[in-house]
Amino acid sequence: MIDPFDDDYYMKKALDEAHEAFDKGEVPVGAVIVMNNQIIARGHNLTEQLNDVTAHAEMQAFTAAANFLGGKYLQDCTLYVTLEPCQMCAGASYWTQIGKIVYGASDHQRGFSALNTLLHPKTTVISGIREEECSKLLKDFFLSRRDLN
């Protein structure tokens, strides 16, 4: 049986968020949080618009998901994010006790894997979903910025 609501499906939704960031001139990273096949939170990077380095897509999605649930733990949720979370976002995920993290493109310089950020022991991780598409959007963004300068 084909599952229409698989990791690929939700990563596409995270990519929709990343495209919204792109259109606002933000580094294009998007995230959604899913529980029982339902998207309960969305977020995209807004660090420039908000003048706030903490406004990463994941951080906003964690806050929104906790707000939706009325509780701050996300054990039964999955975070889909187009770029591998950084130390800050992975550190936040530790506190949320999130059940699963699925990311698209890897970040070999600032990602939590390279920097050995501790995840919650109950958090599982899947990577590489729509990796090329997530990565291409970031490359396109930085190329477009270079052309501006």
Next chain:
Amino acid sequence: MIDPFDDDYYMKKALDEAHEAFDKGEVPVGAVIVMNNQIIARGHNLTEQLNDVTAHAEMQAFTAAANFLGGKYLQDCTLYVTLEPCQMCAGASYWTQIGKIVYGASDHQRGFSALNTLLHPKTTVISGIREEECSKLLKDFFLSRRDLN
């Protein structure tokens, strides 16, 4: 010459914030951000009240400081915080490029030192300012909670 505005002075201000958290039933951690001897941001832990694990004292102070300055980088600022920052907050500090972090009590389990979180290369760190007082407030809090159960 005695400097009235030394690390001890500003840690006392961070402790005032921690006491506010205590009074609200929050794990008592407080922070201030200082630039040119002026407190430009304050924050205390509000994770319970806001149902949000990202509402650590430091995170709120970073956001408030950037808002005050109208820019998201804090190179000329010092963060005073009563407890050693966790991975999330240290990860956020990386993105702010903050000049200095001064903390009171160490956190040997969840603090950034034990977990090897990467700080920005330009960030210097001082620890142990009013350590006993910062630590006692946390111990008093957890003792008071134990008595409630």
